[in-house]
Amino acid sequence: MSELKHSPLDAAHRDLGAKMVPFGGWDMPLSYAAGTLAEHRACRSAAVAFDVSHLGTVRVEGPGAFDALQAALTNDLRKIGPGRCQYTHLLDEADGSVLDDIIVWWRDETTFDVMPNASNTERVVAALGAGTDGVRSEDVTATRAVIAVQGPTARTLLAAVAPDAAAVGRFRVTDFDFDGTTCVAAGTGYTGEDGVELAVPVERAADVWRAVLSTGIEPAGLGARDTLRLEAGLPLHGHELGSGITTLNARLGWVVGWDKGDFRGRAALERQQAAGVAPLLCGIVTEGRRPPREGSTVLVDGHAVGTVSSGNFSPVLDQGIALAFLDPAPDPGTPVVVEVRGSALEGRVVEPPFVRSS
Numbered sequence: 001m002s003e004l005k006h007s008p009l010d011a012a013h014r015d016l017g018a019k020m021v022p023f024g025g026w027d028m029p030l031s032y033a034a035g036t037l038a039e040h041r042a043c044r045s046a047a048v049a050f051d052v053s054h055l056g057t058v059r060v061e062g063p064g065a066f067d068a069l070q071a072a073l074t075n076d077l078r079k080i081g082p083g084r085c086q087y088t089h090l091l092d093e094a095d096g097s098v099l100d101d102i103i104v105w106w107r108d109e110t111t112f113d114v115m116p117n118a119s120n121t122e123r124v125v126a127a128l129g130a131g132t133d134g135v136r137s138e139d140v141t142a143t144r145a146v147i148a149v150q151g152p153t154a155r156t157l158l159a160a161v162a163p164d165a166a167a168v169g170r171f172r173v174t175d176f177d178f179d180g181t182t183c184v185a186a187g188t189g190y191t192g193e194d195g196v197e198l199a200v201p202v203e204r205a206a207d208v209w210r211a212v213l214s215t216g217i218e219p220a221g222l223g224a225r226d227t228l229r230l231e232a233g234l235p236l237h238g239h240e241l242g243s244g245i246t247t248l249n250a251r252l253g254w255v256v257g258w259d260k261g262d263f264r265g266r267a268a269l270e271r272q273q274a275a276g277v278a279p280l281l282c283g284i285v286t287e288g289r290r291p292p293r294e295g296s297t298v299l300v301d302g303h304a305v306g307t308v309s310s311g312n313f314s315p316v317l318d319q320g321i322a323l324a325f326l327d328p329a330p331d332p333g334t335p336v337v338v339e340v341r342g343s344a345l346e347g348r349v350v351e352p353p354f355v356r357s358s
Contacts, residue, residue, distance in 0.1 A: 007053040008145040008205040016219055024118025026054035029221040036223035040315045043191055043228055044355070047151035047158075048220035049212050052190075056121030056141045057199065058114040064134030065110050072127050072264050073102065074247060076257025082106050085171045085188050088255055089247050090116075090127055091265025096272060098241040098250070100124055105173040105186050113140075113173075113184070113199070117237045127264070145205035149212060150195030150228075152357070157215040158196060162208075165196055178208055190225060192232025193357045230312050230321060233283060233352025239294065239309045240281055240323055248277045249325065279306050279327035283354060284336060286320035286347035289313060292338045298324050299337045305330070308338065316355045320345065323352070 004027040007013070013020065018029035029051060031039060042048050060069060070077055075088035084106055090099045100120040105113040116124040121139055128137045149158050159166035164176035165185035173186040181204045189195040200208045213219060226236070235241050240250050247256055248269060256269065286292055292311030297304050311322035322338065330336070330349045338345040 005054070007051050008202045009051045009053065009147075009209050012206050012209050013051065013219075018219070018221060021222070023222055024054050026118060028054055029219075030223045031221040032219050034218065036221065036227065037315050039218065039220035039224035040227050042218045043151045043193055043220060043224060044316060045152070047149060047154040047195075047217045048224070049209070049217050050148040050150065050220050050222070050225055051145065051209070052148045052197070052225075053141075053145040053205075054118040055146055056116040056118065056124065056139065057144060057146075058116065058121065058125050058128060059111070059138045059140045060114055060128050060135065061111040062135045063110055064132060065112055068128060068132055068135045069104065069112060069114070070260060070263065073104070074256045074263060074265070076260040077104070077106070078260065079257070080106060080171075082108050083172055083174065085173050085186050089241075089252070090124060091247070091263075091268065093264050094268060095244075096246040096248075096265045096268030097243050098237070098245055098247060099127075101235065101237055101241050103186075103188055105184070107173060107184070120237070142202070144199045144201055145209075147198045147200065147205075147209060147212060148189055148191075148195060149198065149217060150189045150191045150193050151217075152193060154193070154195045154217070157217050158212065160215045161211040162198070165198055168196055170194065178204065178211075183208070190234060191228040192234065192353060192355065193228070227312050227315065230310055230323070231314050231316060231353065231355040232357075233323070233354060235281075235323075236310060245325070246272055246277075248272055249279060250281045278329075279325040280329035281309070282306075282324055282326045282329055283350040283352040284308070284322040284324055284338065284347050285317070285350050285354065286322070286338060286345040288345070289319060290340070290345060291320035292322035292324075292345060292347075293340055296322075297339045298326060299339065300330055300334060311338075314354060320347070321354045322347075
């Protein structure tokens, strides 16, 4: 096994007593002293800060950068412009599987920061115009930390130490100054709550982290980040996206720019669309506090119709929730049974999100 990478904030997490776990090739905090449930609830009611430095940053720049991204990714950058962000997918050319789901920060006319998932950075670098005239693609992950400040009071509290960052609009990106250091803020996140993600040069990462926590924002680990994204119905690569799963299977067709011309994997999506898309991603809520688990079989009228891709306990709803790929996809309200380790959980199909932001 290769050695785990460490966040620029690793020492700060250990000083706070974080429980560290391997994730995507990185050693990252799962939770702190308060625990995952408390961290989850703090994000829904107030504000927390996550270290998400394990996410990649691929800097794509040059006069050909826009065209290279248009050809490589599903969404259409013509819908936005410099200073804005966009969610998009990188597809397998052959079958349309989602190799990664990505946020693009369009920094200026010819500069883009492409944010892949932790373990997918190398494949994204390879796909984004490397070696193409007029395009430079560089993995700059090691030069910065990324701190996600999320929750209904996130902006109000963050404004005390970084007012320009706190003011960035949703799905917009801007530079801001922190004590003489230029950093980047984007109105993005992965919790279903409003918030801001801060990209900070490595040498100032610990200073910004301490400043953020000094406002009363609580630290939170990847355990809470996962339960929050599940309540929000957001896909996780390797679960709701990945090998054998296309954008259309995941009901994310809105990230496909059908009007922009050719892009990697387009032909495969068109073939799937013509043949009929199945299975489809559905939400399930179960009775009681016991959660469905990944890989559990889902039955309708006694017949297996699919499997759970992500399942957990919802701290807000106080019951089990799950995302599952089902064929045929039942209508919302349809009763289901989820088989979990030899026992049956009764539930029903719902349309995500399970919890809407406060």
